Every structure is written in C-alpha cells, then in structure tokens.
Amino acid sequence: MSGKNAIGRRWSIGELAQATGVTVRALYHYDEIGLLSASERTVSGHRRYTEHDLRRLYRVRALRALGLSLEEVAGVLVNSPDDLATMRELLTAQLRDLESQAERIHRIKHRVHGLLRQLDDASMPDPDQFMMTLEMISVFETYFTQEQRDRLAERRAELGPEAVEAAKARWADLVEELLHHVRAETPVDDPQVRDLVSRWDALGSAFHPGGQQDERTTTTARRMWQDNTTEISRRLPWPAGQMAALVAYLERVRNTASTNREE
Amino acid sequence: MSGKNAIGRRWSIGELAQATGVTVRALYHYDEIGLLSASERTVSGHRRYTEHDLRRLYRVRALRALGLSLEEVAGVLVNSPDDLATMRELLTAQLRDLESQAERIHRIKHRVHGLLRQLDDASMPDPDQFMMTLEMISVFETYFTQEQRDRLAERRAELGPEAVEAAKARWADLVEELLHHVRAETPVDDPQVRDLVSRWDALGSAFHPGGQQDERTTTTARRMWQDNTTEISRRLPWPAGQMAALVAYLERVRNTASTNREE
DNA sequence: CCTTGAACCTCCCGCTACGGGAGGTTCTAG
DNA sequence: CTAGAACCTCCCGTAGCGGGAGGTTCAAGG
Numbered sequence: 343m344s345g346k347n348a349i350g351r352r353w354s355i356g357e358l359a360q361a362t363g364v365t366v367r368a369l370y371h372y373d374e375i376g377l378l379s380a381s382e383r384t385v386s387g388h389r390r391y392t393e394h395d396l397r398r399l400y401r402v403r404a405l406r407a408l409g410l411s412l413e414e415v416a417g418v419l420v421n422s423p424d425d426l427a428t429m430r431e432l433l434t435a436q437l438r439d440l441e442s443q444a445e446r447i448h449r450i451k452h453r454v455h456g457l458l459r460q461l462d463d464a465s466m467p468d469p470d471q472f473m474m475t476l477e478m479i480s481v482f483e484t485y486f487t488q489e490q491r492d493r494l495a496e497r498r499a500e501l502g503p504e505a506v507e508a509a510k511a512r513w514a515d516l517v518e519e520l521l522h523h524v525r526a527e528t529p530v531d532d533p534q535v536r537d538l539v540s541r542w543d544a545l546g547s548a549f550h551p552g553g554q555q556d557e558r559t560t561t562t563a564r565r566m567w568q569d570n571t572t573e574i575s576r577r578l579p580w581p582a583g584q585m586a587a588l589v590a591y592l593e594r595v596r597n598t599a600s601t602n603r604e605e
Numbered sequence: 606m607s608g609k610n611a612i613g614r615r616w617s618i619g620e621l622a623q624a625t626g627v628t629v630r631a632l633y634h635y636d637e638i639g640l641l642s643a644s645e646r647t648v649s650g651h652r653r654y655t656e657h658d659l660r661r662l663y664r665v666r667a668l669r670a671l672g673l674s675l676e677e678v679a680g681v682l683v684n685s686p687d688d689l690a691t692m693r694e695l696l697t698a699q700l701r702d703l704e705s706q707a708e709r710i711h712r713i714k715h716r717v718h719g720l721l722r723q724l725d726d727a728s729m730p731d732p733d734q735f736m737m738t739l740e741m742i743s744v745f746e747t748y749f750t751q752e753q754r755d756r757l758a759e760r761r762a763e764l765g766p767e768a769v770e771a772a773k774a775r776w777a778d779l780v781e782e783l784l785h786h787v788r789a790e791t792p793v794d795d796p797q798v799r800d801l802v803s804r805w806d807a808l809g810s811a812f813h814p815g816g817q818q819d820e821r822t823t824t825t826a827r828r829m830w831q832d833n834t835t836e837i838s839r840r841l842p843w844p845a846g847q848m849a850a851l852v853a854y855l856e857r858v859r860n861t862a863s864t865n866r867e868e
Numbered sequence: 869c870c871t872t873g874a875a876c877c878t879c880c881c882g883c884t885a886c887g888g889g890a891g892g893t894t895c896t897a898g
Numbered sequence: 899c900t901a902g903a904a905c906c907t908c909c910c911g912t913a914g915c916g917g918g919a920g921g922t923t924c925a926a927g928g
Contacts, residue, residue, distance in 0.1 A: 354924095356875060361832070363747045366876090371915055386923055388876060397836070400743040401736060407746060408720075409713050412914070426732055430724045433717050440714045444707060450672050451703045454696050457671075461693045469689050473664060480663035483670060484626045569624070573660070617895095619904060629905090634886055649894055651905060675885070 352382065353391040362399050369399075377416050378402060408436060453479075474577050481573060485566040490559050493551040501548070509545055516542050517580065517588070524587050530595045539595045568593070615645065616654040625662050632662075640679050641665060671699060716742075737840050744836060748829040753822050756814040764811070772808055779805050780843065780851070787850050793858045802858045831856070 359366045372378040373389070378398055380389035391399075398419065405415045410432070418429050460467065460475065482491065498506055516538060523535050550559045567574065571589050575582035622629045635641040636652070641661055643652035654662075661682065668678045677695060684691050723730065723738065745754065761769055779801060786798050813822045830837065834852050838845035 354875080355877095361747075362743070365915080367916060368914080370878090375914095384923090386877090388923075393835075397736075397740055400740040400836075403746070404739040404743040407713070407742070408717055426724060426730075426735060429735070430721065433721050433724070437714065437717045437721065440710055440717065444710045444714065447703055447707045447710065450670070451700065451707065454671055454700050454703065458693065458696050458700065461689060461696070467689075472689060472692070473660075476667040477660055477663035479670070480625070480667040483666070484624075572656070573663075617904080618906095628886080630887060631885080633907090638885090647894090649906090651894075 351393060353396065355380070355389045355391070358391045358396065358399065361396070362403060364399070364403065372399075372402070372412075375412060375416075377412055377419075408433070409440065410436060477573060478577060481566065481570055485562050486559070490562070494549060494559070497549055497551050509548065513542075513545055516545070517578075520588055520591070521580065521584055524584070524591045530591070530598045535595055539592060542592065543596075614656060616659065618643070618652045618654070621654045621659065621662065624659070625666060627662070627666065635662075635665070635675075638675065638679075640675055640682075671696070672703065673699060734840075740836060741840060744829065744833055748825050749822070753825070757812060757822070760812055760814050772811065776805075776808055779808070780841075783851055783854070784843065784847055787847070787854050793854070793861045798858060802855060805855070806859075 353361065355366055355369050358364075359369055369378070369389075373380070378395065381392045381395055382390040384390060401419060402412075402415055405418065406412070410418075414432060418425075418432055421428050457475070461472065486494070501509075520535075520538055520542070523532075523538070528535050546563065547556070547560065550556045550563075567589055571586045572582045575585040578585065580588075616624065618629055618632050621627075622632055632641070632652075636643070641658060644655045644658055645653040647653060664682060665675075665678055668681065669675070673681075673695070681688075681692050681695055720738070724735065749757070764772075783798075783801055783805070786795075786801070791798050809826065810819070810823065813819045813826075830852055834849045835845045838848040841848065843851075
C-alpha cells in the first residue's frame with residue numbers, strides 16, 4: 343500500500359508541475375536561478391525531483407503567494423532552518439509594504455470613482471473639459487507632495503462642500519474687482535487694492551491647513567499659479583491674458599507691501 | 606509680461622522633465638513608443654516641445670497615475686477627442702481591476718498577519734513546524750479553488766473556534782479508534798467500523814458548506830488526503846505509515862459500503 | 869524490435885516601463 | 899574660444915516567466 347507516498351518516490355518535471363499546480367516553464371526558471379533544482383538527474387539528463395524538492399517547492403509557492411519576490415524567497419529558504427527571526431522581519435516588512443499598496447489602491451479607486459462620477463454626472467460633458475480636469479490633476483500632483491494633497495483634501499472635507507462653493511463665489515467676485523483695477527491701472531500701493539489682495543490671500547489660506555507647513559504650501563500654490571496661468575485659466579471663465587496680467591499685478595502688490603513693511 | 610506662459614513657448618527635453626516631474630529618460634521612452642513626441646526639432650536635432658505637447662504629457666501623467674498602462678493611455682488619447690465612451694469603459698474596467706487587486710491584497714495581509722501571529726504566539730516555534738505550515742498552505746491552495754477556500758473559511762467562522770477545537774478532539778478520538786481496528790485487521794464490513802467511518806465523514810462534511818459544491822469539495826479533500834498522506838501526517842501526532850494505512854483502510858470501507866448498497 | 873507521439877532537454881527572444889551607461893555632438897555662459 | 903552642462907542615439911539590464919525552435923528520450927503499442 344505504499345503507492346504515491348512511498349519515501350523513494352521521484353517526480354519528473356511534468357509530474358511535479360501537475361502535482362503542485364506550477365508550470366513546467368516555471369520549474370525550469372526556478373532551476374535556472376538556483377531557487378529549486380532537481381536533486382537527481384537520470385543518465386540521459388532528465389530531472390528527477392525528490393520528496394525534499396517537492397516540499398521545498400511547496401514552501402516556495404506559499405511564500406510567493408504572500409507576494410514575496412523569488413529573491414526574497416530564496417533568502418529565507420537558505421537561512422531559515424534555524425532562522426525564524428529573518429522570516430519574521432521579512433514578513434513584517436511585507437506587511438508594511440502590503441499596507442502601503444492597499445493605501446495606494448484605495449486612493450486610486452477614490453479618484454477613478456470621482457472621474458467616473460464626473461463622466462456620468464453631466465452625462466457626457468465636454469471632452470475638452472474632461473481632458474482639462476486630467477491635466478489639472480497632473481499639475482496638482484506635480485507641485486504638491488502626497489501629504490500636502492492629503493492635508494488639503496482633509497481641510498476641504500472639514501470646511502464642507504457649501505463653504506467651498508461660497509469661497510469660490512467670493513473668489514470670483516475678487517477676480518472681477520481686481521481685473522477692474524488691472525484695467526484701470528490702479529497703483530499697486532492703493533489701499534483698496536491692498537485690501538482686496540489681502541482678502542484674496544486670506545481666502546486661499548483658508549484652504550491650507552494651519553501650522554508650519556502652511557507657508558510652504560502657500561508658496562507652492564503661488565508658484566503653481568505663476569507657472570501655469572494659461573493652463574489654469576483654461577478652466578476659468580476669464581481669458582488667459584487677463585488672468586496672467588492679474589497674477590503679475592498681484593505679485594507686484596505683494597512685493598510692494600512687503601517692501602514697505604520691511605522699510 | 607508674457608514670460609513663461611507665452612503661447613509660442615518651447616521646452617527642451619530637460620525643461621519639460623523639470624516642469625512636469627518626469628525623468629528625461631521617460632520622455633525618450635514615450636517618444637520611442639510613439640506616445641509623446643516633440644512636435645518640433647531644432648536644426649541640430651534637439652527636441653522642442655510645444656505647449657500642446659506639455660498638455661498631452663499632463664494627460665499621460667494623470668492617466669498613468671490611475672494605474673493605466675502606457676498602451677491604454679495611448680489608446681484613449683488617440684480616440685478621445687470625441688470619445689469619452691471609450692474613456693468611461695476603460696475607467697470602469699480599471700475600477701474593477703483595482704477592486705480585485707484590493708481584495709487580493711486584503712487576503713494576503715490577512716494571511717501574513719496570521720503567520721506573524723503564529724511566529725510570535727509560541728515565541729519562536731519549531732522552524733520545521735512553521736515550514737510545514739507553509740507547505741500545508743500551499744497544498745491547500747493547490748487542491749482547492751479560491752472560492753472553495755473562501756467558503757470553507759466562512760464555514761469555520763460560522764462554527765466558531767470552540768466548535769472547531771471540539772471537532773478536532775472528536776476527530777483525534779476517531780483516529781485512535783480506527784487505528785485500533787486497522788491493527789486488529791477488523792473486516793471492512795464490520796458494522797462498528799462502518800459506524801466509525803460514517804462519523805468520520807460526517808465530521809468532515811460539517812466543515813464543508815452544504816449545497817451542490819459540497820460533493821466536489823469533499824471529493825477534492827479526499828483526493829488531497831490520499832495524495833499527500835505523508836505530508837499531512839507530518840503535522841499529526843501519528844506516524845505517517847499508520848496514517849497511510851488508515852487512509853487506505855477508510856477507502857476500502859467506503860467502497861465496500863457502496864458496493865453493498867448498490868447490490 | 870521498431871515506431872510513434874508525448875514528454876523532455878537547452879537556447880533564445882519577448883513582455884513593462886523605464887534606469888543607466890557609453891560615446892559622441894551641441895548649447896551656453898564666461 | 900573653451901569648459902561644462904545638456905543633448906543625441908544605441909544598447910544592455912530588470913522580474914518572472916511565456917512561448918517557440920530544434921533536437922533527444924521515454925513509454926506504449928504493433
């Protein structure tokens with residue numbers, strides 16, 4: 343009654359593949375990289391796998407299924423007869439890695455979901471509009487780090503959607519008023535203009551989380567504005583040229599103000 | 606005041622890389638595969654990217670950040686001037702893909718967590734013991750499909766841990782009793798033996814979800830037992846030879862029983 | 869004993885999305 | 899005019915195999 347489980351049982355590469363559910367090609371590969379070689383060969387060169395090999399293959403498969411690389415698997419299988427500490431370190435690291443992957447996937451899912459909602463919401467909006475949304479996402483990601491974006495999103499969530507809409511409306515008013523001054527070439531040290539600009543900045547700051555990083559985030563936002571005025575203007579109801587002039591005007595006002603303060 | 610945002614602005618490959626946060630090498634690559642080529646070249650052959658190219662690159666980056674392949678990105682950027690339907694299909698498919706990835710990650714996390722608990726629990730258990738756990742995971746995955754494993758896990762959760770322990774204890778008793786009969790060479794049609802075997806099978810069935818697949822799962826489990834008696838025995842307190850004999854004995858009892866019924 | 873089809877052998881090219889280097893040309897600031 | 903930075907093209911490498919070419923060996927049947 344010692345059929346399939348006899349101690350001296352040998353497997354050909356095809357039989358081993360069948361028994362463990364890996365492909366023959368994968369076994370060749372494991373042999374090539376020295377992860378798992380047949381302990382014996384027939385005189386003609388055919389691989390004969392022993393039960394020891396079978397067990398090793400099972401371990402390889404199990405560790406692979408945890409998302410480890412073949413190199414990592416080889417590493418722990420070399421040391422691990424008595425080295426479970428290495429194993430634990432590896433698994434701990436792997437767990438951390440999996441968690442960051444899960445987080446990433448979660449974020450992407452959230453974003454894809456949002457884009458799909460935009461596509462369905464307006465029932466096929468303007469393709470250009472959608473493309474510009476994509477571009478702005480990219481611009482945003484280029485200028486802000488992951489954590490900055492996280493904090494900004496958090497802040498928006500805190501404020502709530504209606505507060506965000508209200509801010510947009512107030513901001514639109516500010517744009518109109520300031521464009522008026524730009525056209526009128528109001529001097530940059532005009533107190534009324536200064537007041538408008540400080541309200542503009544306050545409005546922006548409301549979306550930045552307070553704290554030390556606030557400064558960096560604000561600076562970054564301003565730089566993004568200056569570098570990409572044409573891009574951003576495309577999504578706004580005012581012509582790019584006017585917005586560019588406005589941004590330059592803002593900058594002049596701010597510089598004058600700080601110069602005055604310093605003196 | 607038309608500095609960085611002038612319409613006719615051109616970017617060298619290095620400038621474009623800097624502006625968008627991609628590497629120069631990646632831009633060469635995008636050019637090679639025809640995803641994004643500079644619209645112009647200088648007489649000496651240096652790439653000059655236009656604003657159109659810049660915008661395209663932003664789109665590429667945004668879509669890449671959603672986890673799409675360069676080929677998929679190229680696909681939607683070719684059609685999509687007026688084809689948001691394709692875009693929506695792609696994003697929908699991507700969402701599904703992300704969900705299955707998240708599920709997979711979740712499962713692996715769960716398993717790694719379990720293994721780490723085993724490592725910490727017994728504070729460095731027998732390395733061999735741990736390796737055998739790995740092997741059994743692999744054997745299990747080889748024989749059962751994902752959904753079968755899911756259902757088995759679900760069933761175990763339903764029963765609760767103490768019920769599982771109780772079943773193990775009862776099962777150990779059955780093993781002892783049956784081994785006794787094996788040694789005594791009790792005939793396979795002995796009513797007492799039959800009773801033991803039917804209790805054995807009932808115990809196993811309790812862990813299989815009811816329904817049509819029950820049969821398949823049970824058959825698979827039995828096949829796994831027969832193919833891997835030595836492997837499995839390593840984790841049990843009885844010698845492999847005895848377990849092999851027991852399994853063979855079980856099989857004979859079952860065959861006899863069914864033969865009798867058929868006649 | 870011979871044949872035939874399946875299984876096996878080794879070598880090699882392919883995939884993704886670039887990284888990095890070699891070896892040469894061109895740009896740009898001083 | 900010169901030096902160093904930036905740019906050009908070509909090529910090899912990655913991880914984990916898939917798949918094929920072209921040849922040898924095995925196992926079963928006639």
